[in-house]
Amino acid sequence: MNILIFGPNGSGKGTQGALLKNVYHLAHIESGGIFREHVGGGTELGKQAKAYMDRGDLVPDDLTIPMILATLKKQGTGGWLLDGFPRNTAQAEKLWDALKAANMKLDCVVEIDLPRSEAKARITGRRICARDNNHPNNINNPAIRPSGAVCRVCGGALSTRADDQDEAAIDKRHDIYYDETNGTLAAAHFFKKLADQGLTRFIRLSGLGDIEAVKTELITQLQS
Numbered sequence: 001m002n003i004l005i006f007g008p009n010g011s012g013k014g015t016q017g018a019l020l021k022n023v024y025h026l027a028h029i030e031s032g033g034i035f036r037e038h039v040g041g042g043t044e045l046g047k048q049a050k051a052y053m054d055r056g057d058l059v060p061d062d063l064t065i066p067m068i069l070a071t072l073k074k075q076g077t078g079g080w081l082l083d084g085f086p087r088n089t090a091q092a093e094k095l096w097d098a099l100k101a102a103n104m105k106l107d108c109v110v111e112i113d114l115p116r117s118e119a120k121a122r123i124t125g126r127r128i129c130a131r132d133n134n135h136p137n138n139i140n141n142p143a144i145r146p147s148g149a150v151c152r153v154c155g156g157a158l159s160t161r162a163d164d165q166d167e168a169a170i171d172k173r174h175d176i177y178y179d180e181t182n183g184t185l186a187a188a189h190f191f192k193k194l195a196d197q198g199l200t201r202f203i204r205l206s207g208l209g210d211i212e213a214v215k216t217e218l219i220t221q222l223q224s
């Protein structure tokens, strides 16, 4: 199963993505995570990407698109969950062309819908567990509020991501996401149109519920 997931920063996309990955045994291809690995490893790509990431800007397409297409090519026949890519119409078109050229099926596109103000509150409240960054902790979301200063799942130390506390960067990321003309929602609409032509499936669900409610809705829709 090959799945593409959309959702604004703060919508729980990472959490739902990790669940989908486990249920369907998918490789989780997360563009932001791949960039962070490059930055951490001090690679040439990481050095070039860092300044854009620190500002909350998109890394230019000529760096991002080849990186993701190369990662997809390496997947072979195993299923994947692509998360964080595409974020604009150019990336969406290139991805669709590459999938067609590789004869790779896109089984489903998932869009988690969340109002912008709610997404922002969730980002500033997000806390990252030192042991597993998929452990959900958020001081602004009662359903996953950490127990004191430690991770609610494993008791690991918690920290914030620098770009989660930078309001200008958050707004910039949301400007890109909620842009229906050329941004990430435009990319999502590109796939919605393909779904209307029967070329993939498109599932839109609300991210307002708690993790379990969103997960149940997602799995129900995927299996229907």
Ligand code: AMP
Pocket (backbone or CB within 6 Å): 009, 031, 032, 033, 035, 052, 053, 054, 056, 057, 058, 059, 060, 064, 084, 085, 086, 087, 091, 173
């Ligand atoms: P994220 O963890 O998804 O918020 O990604 C962190 C940062 O990586 C973003 O703010 C961008 O600078 C960069 N990035 C991730 N995915 C993409 C993409 N598809 N296109 C361009 N830049 C990206």
